[in-house]
Structure formats: structure tokens, C-alpha cells
Amino acid sequence: MSSPFRFAALLAAASLAAGTCAAEEFRLIRSLSGPSGKVEGSRFVLDQVRSRFVYPQDKSLIVYFEWEGPSGTHVLSASWKQPDGRIGSISPEVKIETTSRQLNSYWTYLLVDGMASGVWTVEVRIDGQPAGSHPFEVVAPERPPAPVEAPVKKPPSLDEIFHSVSRSLVWVYKIDRDGRREDTSLGFVAGPNRIATAFQAVDAATKLQLEFSSGRRIETDELAACSRTGDWALIPADTTEIPALASGDPKQVTVGERLIAFNVENGAPIIGGVDITGRRNLPVFGERIQISPGLAAQAAGGPLLDLWGHAVGMLGGSTTPGSRFGRHSMSVSPGLYSSLNNASAAIPLTALPDRAPGRTFRLAELAASGVLTEPLSGMPEFMYGSTALDVSKKAGDAMPSDVSEFSMRDPQVWVYSLWAQKSKLSKGIVSAKVYDEQNRIRVTVPPKKVSLNATPIRLAFSFPTTALGPGIARIDVTWDDRPVWRTFIRITE
Numbered sequence: 026m027s028s029p030f031r032f033a034a035l036l037a038a039a040s041l042a043a044g045t046c047a048a049e050e051f052r053l054i055r056s057l058s059g060p061s062g063k064v065e066g067s068r069f070v071l072d073q074v075r076s077r078f079v080y081p082q083d084k085s086l087i088v089y090f091e092w093e094g095p096s097g098t099h100v101l102s103a104s105w106k107q108p109d110g111r112i113g114s115i116s117p118e119v120k121i122e123t124t125s126r127q128l129n130s131y132w133t134y135l136l137v138d139g140m141a142s143g144v145w146t147v148e149v150r151i152d153g154q155p156a157g158s159h160p161f162e163v164v165a166p167e168r169p170p171a172p173v174e175a176p177v178k179k180p181p182s183l184d185e186i187f188h189s190v191s192r193s194l195v196w197v198y199k200i201d202r203d204g205r206r207e208d209t210s211l212g213f214v215a216g217p218n219r220i221a222t223a224f225q226a227v228d229a230a231t232k233l234q235l236e237f238s239s240g241r242r243i244e245t246d247e248l249a250a251c252s253r254t255g256d257w258a259l260i261p262a263d264t265t266e267i268p269a270l271a272s273g274d275p276k277q278v279t280v281g282e283r284l285i286a287f288n289v290e291n292g293a294p295i296i297g298g299v300d301i302t303g304r305r306n307l308p309v310f311g312e313r314i315q316i317s318p319g320l321a322a323q324a325a326g327g328p329l330l331d332l333w334g335h336a337v338g339m340l341g342g343s344t345t346p347g348s349r350f351g352r353h354s355m356s357v358s359p360g361l362y363s364s365l366n367n368a369s370a371a372i373p374l375t376a377l378p379d380r381a382p383g384r385t386f387r388l389a390e391l392a393a394s395g396v397l398t399e400p401l402s403g404m405p406e407f408m409y410g411s412t413a414l415d416v417s418k419k420a421g422d423a424m425p426s427d428v429s430e431f432s433m434r435d436p437q438v439w440v441y442s443l444w445a446q447k448s449k450l451s452k453g454i455v456s457a458k459v460y461d462e463q464n465r466i467r468v469t470v471p472p473k474k475v476s477l478n479a480t481p482i483r484l485a486f487s488f489p490t491t492a493l494g495p496g497i498a499r500i501d502v503t504w505d506d507r508p509v510w511r512t513f514i515r516i517t518e
Contacts, residue, residue, distance in 0.1 A: 051094030051128065053157035058088045062131070069131045080136045080165040088147050088159050089131040098122045102150050103132050108143025140165045186285060186334035187296045192238050193270040194287065194294060197222045197260070197326060200232035200244070201400060208349065211287060211294065211327035212260065213336065214267045220260040221377060222326035223341030224251055225349040227258045229400040230388055235262055247385040250378060253396055254310045254463060256325075256341045257377055261385055270328055273335030275373035278314060280304060285330040286316070286340060286371075289323035299329075309463070312373055313342045319369035322349070329371040339377070342370030345497050346462060347398035348513055395464050398499075402507045406450060406477055410442040410502055410510045416485040430515045433490050438514060441485035442502055446477040453477075453505045455484055459492070460499045468492050490516055 059071035060083050069089050078086045103116040116132060132147065142165045148158040181189070190213075197220075199208040207230070212222030220235065227233060232246045243262060251258035278284065282301045287294045303315035314329065320340065329338035343349070391397045413425035416439045431438055440457060455475045459468035468488045475484065497515050501508040 049095045050154065051092040051151050051156050054091040054093055056088065056090045056157060056159035058086055058159060058161045060086060062087050062089070067127070068129055076160065077162045077164065078136060080140060080163065081138070083136055085133055085135045086161060087131055087133050088161065090129070090149060090157060090159070092128040092130075092151070092156060093126050094128060094151070096123045096125060099128070099151050100153070101130055101156075104148045104150075105134065106146045106148065107141050108145060109141070113145075136163065136165075138165075139168055142167075180332040181334055183285070183296055186330065190270060190287070190296075190328065190330065190334055191294065193268055194238055194327065195220050195222070196236040197226045198234040198236070199227070199230040200234055202231050202402070204232075206234070209289075209292075209323050210325050211289065211323065211340070213326075213328050213339075214264045214269050215259070215336075215377065216269050218261060218264050219249065219269075220262050220264065221339060222258055222260065223339065223343070224253055224256045224258045224346065225341060225343050226326040227251065227260070227388070227397075228253075228347060228349060229392075229398045231400060232388070233260065235260065237264075237267060239266070246388045248388065248391065249385055251386075251391070251396065252376075253346045255372060255376055256310075256343045256346070257339060257372060259377065271333075271335045272374055273331040273333065273337040275314075275337045275375050277331070278304075278337055278373075284316075284337070285332065285334070286320060287324060287327045288320045290321070294327075307344065310342075310344050311376060313344075314338050314371045314373065316340075316369060316371060322368060325349075325368045336374055338371035338373050340368045340371045342368075342372050344462065345499075345513065346464065347460070347499050347511075348497075398464065399501070399508055401511065402504075402509055404450075404504060404509050405447040406444050407502075407504070407509050408443040408445055408481060410440070410512065412500070412512060412514055413439045413441065415439060416441050416487070429513070430517065431490055432517050433495065435490050437487040438490055438516075439485060439487045440500055440502070440512075441483055442510065443481045443483055444475065444477055445481040446479055451477045455502070455504060456506070457486060457500060457502045458508075459488060460501070461493070462497065467498065 057071055057074050058076050059073045062069055062071040071087065071089060098120060100118050100120050102118045104112050105114045107113045140163055142163055144160050144162050146158050146160045149156045193214045195212040195214065197210045197212045198206045201207045210222060210226030212220045215221035227248060232244055234242060234244050236242045245260065245262065247261060249259040249261045278301055280301050280303055283298045284301060285296060286299045287296055299316040301314060302317045305313045307313060325341035327340045328336040329340055331337050388397060392399055411427040413428050414435060416425050453475055454472045456472040457470040458466050461467050470486045493516055495516050495518055497513055500512050502510045
């Protein structure tokens with residue numbers, strides 16, 4: 026037998042005494058139903074007789090028939106009618122050979138989810154002729170209507186995100202004391218008259234030039250708010266015609282996920298995927314979202330986007346404030362320089378304040394208070410500088426090997442520099458200051474009066490590693506108290 030939903034088992038047993046006429050019809054003696062039973066001799070005995078079955082408590086039912094009729098070979102079949110009269114299933118035909126006038130047979134019917142409640146009927150035919158029926162009631166829970174699934178909304182394509190988000194991107198240029206562009210970063214419109222970018226994009230700048238996607242440019246020397254250790258800054262500017270970038274939920278960013286970021290190649294923004302490789306919450310600096318591959322330094326300040334093009338973070342996340350300078354302005358090992366000057370992390374967008382303070386802050390004011398790193402003042406008289414484990418006291422000896430990474434077991438960090446007269450400038454005071462990541466002075470080198478001539482001279486000083494402890498430190502060499510060269514060192518345990 027088969028149900029409307031799946032096939033059920035059919036069990037049939039019969040025995041018949043000889044001596045009947047083949048033309049005689051079968052007479053139904055009785056029919057019974059119950060949840061279970063067993064065969065005893067030539068009869069089937071139900072464990073319990075009832076005609077009402079409740080699903081899912083009852084998983085199946087058995088209908089048992091007894092007839093009196095002719096002996097011989099007979100074909101039995103059963104049709105199972107639903108409460109509405111339609112045939113729900115028909116059991117396979119079973120051929121039985123009998124030798125007595127008694128014929129017994131039973132069928133097992135499986136109850137399944139979704140059956141209609143009401144009175145069902147099983148109708149049996151023997152040799153194609155009606156041979157009786159048996160009604161039984163099925164009570165099944167109402168099946169709730171299938172939920173109407175809303176159409177799945179697909180995220181936009183990279184092309185669509187590129188064109189949509191590009192409208193909100195802003196180029197952020199650092200302007201030095203001479204009015205020249207010194208560095209380039211990205212930013213984006215984060216709200217009405219508010220541009221978000223990385224702190225490193227504004228650090229040590231005298232002025233900032235902003236260029237919008239429309240080509241409009243403005244200059245400013247103000248910030249609405251910033252965080253040196255958080256690596257974020259908010260710039261006040263007129264953004265009337267530019268839509269703010271939609272925000273996503275940084276809490277939904279998971280390690281192993283692929284998100285979207287803007288990189289910078291050949292002076293133009295490009296879009297692509299980045300993998301989320303880790304999340305960290307660092308003392309002093311706050312939360313960082315690690316990404317791979319690392320992006321160009323110019324990408325810092327741009328948005329980290331989810332697959333819908335919503336900003337969930339801002340690229341940058343530097344843990345070495347003050348390190349955003351060109352190689353011509355400082356000396357450091359290639360490995361350390363690479364770790365200081367690529368965008369391999371982002372900060373969650375929730376790290377930025379919802380509202381900036383009512384007042385704005387001038388860059389000069391922030392530099393004087395130590396929030397910003399003091400910009401370098403290039404001078405041709407400075408020829409070279411580096412750090413080493415030791416420096417010979419004899420000026421004629423070979424130059425020491427350059428070292429940017431030290432251990433706490435190293436007694437001293439030596440800093441040396443070469444100077445020569447290149448113009449009328451011949452006298453000045455050389456000194457140096459060593460800063461930690463929060464721009465606090467940890468070491469001050471006593472100033473030394475220097476007279477220059479055409480022959481290069483070497484100046485050197487040292488300080489103990491214990492004056493700093495493990496971490497990355499910045500060293501500024503000054504001329505007349507103006508920093509003219511800087512480097513960074515890493516000290517390990």
C-alpha cells in the first residue's frame with residue numbers, strides 16, 4: 026500500500042478450506058482496526074481495538090478483515106480514501122492461494138505528517154469485486170500555512186559599490202610650511218559637514234587640502250576632533266552636495282570574512298576584497314581589525330566596507346603615531362619601515378564619536394599641546410643619520426652597522442649623524458628627544474653647540490634601553506630646537 030506521502034508496508038495472511046464453488050461471492054464476516062497486533066495461527070489478533078488514531082502519538086494503524094468464500098487463488102487489493110472521498114493511495118495487489126472457506130487479511134498503514142483529519146475508509150476488492158470496507162478516524166494537527174518567503178535581496182556588485190561609494194570619498198593632502206603637498210591619504214564623508222580620516226593623515230601637517238569627488242578643493246587648518254592613539258580624525262568642511270557614507274555594524278565583522286576596501290594605485294582609488302585575519306583590543310590604542318593583504322599607506326583613512334557597501338571601519342589603525350613620513354625624512358630598517366607605513370588594520374567605525382565637540386581646534390594649537398607630531402624642517406646641512414649598537418669615539422673609524430631593533434639586554438642605543446656646511450649657515454645647536462607612542466618625551470639629549478665647515482663631521486649620543494622599555498620609540502634630532510630628522514627603533518624584551 027502507498028500513502029499520499031510515502032509507501033507503507035502491506036502484510037496479508039490467509040487460509041481456506043476446500044469444497045466451495047468458484048462462482049460463490051465472498052461474505053465479509055467482520056473488520057477491525059487498532060494500533061498494533063500479532064499473528065496467532067491463521068488469525069491476526071489486535072492488541073487493542075479502536076477506530077480513532079491521533080498523529081503523532083500513533084505512527085501507524087492496522088485494519089484486519091475476515092471473509093467466508095470460495096477456495097482457490099484470489100487477488101486482493103485495498104484503496105484508501107481520504108475524508109473528502111478522493112483516493113489517497115492504493116495498495117499493491119496480493120495473490121493468495123487458499124484451501125478453506127476462511128480468508129483472513131490485514132494491512133498496515135503508516136500515518137505521516139500532513140495527513141488530512143477526518144474519517145478515512147479502506148475499501149477491499151477480491152478478484153476485482155468489492156469485498157467490504159472499514160472506516161477509521163485520523164486526527165492530525167493542523168499544518169500551519171507555509172511561510173511566504175521574501176525574495177532574497179542580493180548585495181550590490183563591486184562595480185555598483187565603487188560608483189556609489191566613490192561619491193563620498195575625499196582626498197586628504199598634508200600641506201607643509203612651504204605650501205607643498207607632503208603626503209596623501211583618503212577620507213570619506215561620515216556625516217553632514219564631517220569628514221572622517223586617519224590621524225596619520227593629518228599628523229604633523231601645517232594645513233590640509235581636501236579634494237572631493239566633484240573636483241572641488243578647500244584648505245583648512247582645523248580639526249573637529251582627533252585621537253592620536255585611536256588613529257582617527259574628524260575634519261569640519263562643507264559637504265552639502267555630497268551624501269554621507271551609509272554605516273554598517275562593526276560587531277558583525279568576523280575573522281575569516283571577506284570585506285571590501287579602497288586601495289590607491291598610481292594616484293587613483295581602486296576597489297577590491299580584503300580578508301579579516303584577526304581582531305585585537307590593545308591597551309592604550311583600542312580595538313583593531315586586522316586585514317590582509319596590507320594596503321598602500323595612501324589608503325589609510327578610507328572606509329572598510331561590508332558586502333552591501335556600508336562602512337564598518339576606517340583603514341589605518343596605526344600603533345606607531347608619528348611614523349607617517351617619507352624615507353627621505355627619516356632612516357629606518359626596511360622591515361620596520363614597512364610595518365610602520367602600510368595599512369594592514371582598521372578601526373571599527375563605532376570608535377568615532379557620534380558628535381564632535383562644539384568648537385574646532387587649529388593644527389598649530391594641537392601641535393603645541395603635543396597632540397600632533399611636530400613637522401620636520403628639512404635642511405641641506407644634515408647629511409645622514411642612523412642608530413647603532415655602538416659608535417667608535419675615533420672619527421676616522423668606519424661607520425657602524427645600522428640597527429633599528431634592540432633588546433633590553435643591549436646596554437645602549439647609539440644615535441649618530443653626519444653634518445656639513447652647504448650654505449652660509451655654519452653654527453647651531455644640535456640636540457635630540459626620544460618619544461614614546463603617546464608623544465611623551467622619555468629622553469632629552471643635552472644640547473651641543475656645533476660649527477660646520479665643508480668637511481663632514483659626525484655627532485653621536487647614546488641612552489640606555491632601560492630609559493624606554495619594550496616597544497617602539499621615536500627619535501627626533503634637532504637643529505636649534507627644530508626637528509630636522511627622525512627615526513624609529515623597536516626595543517624587545
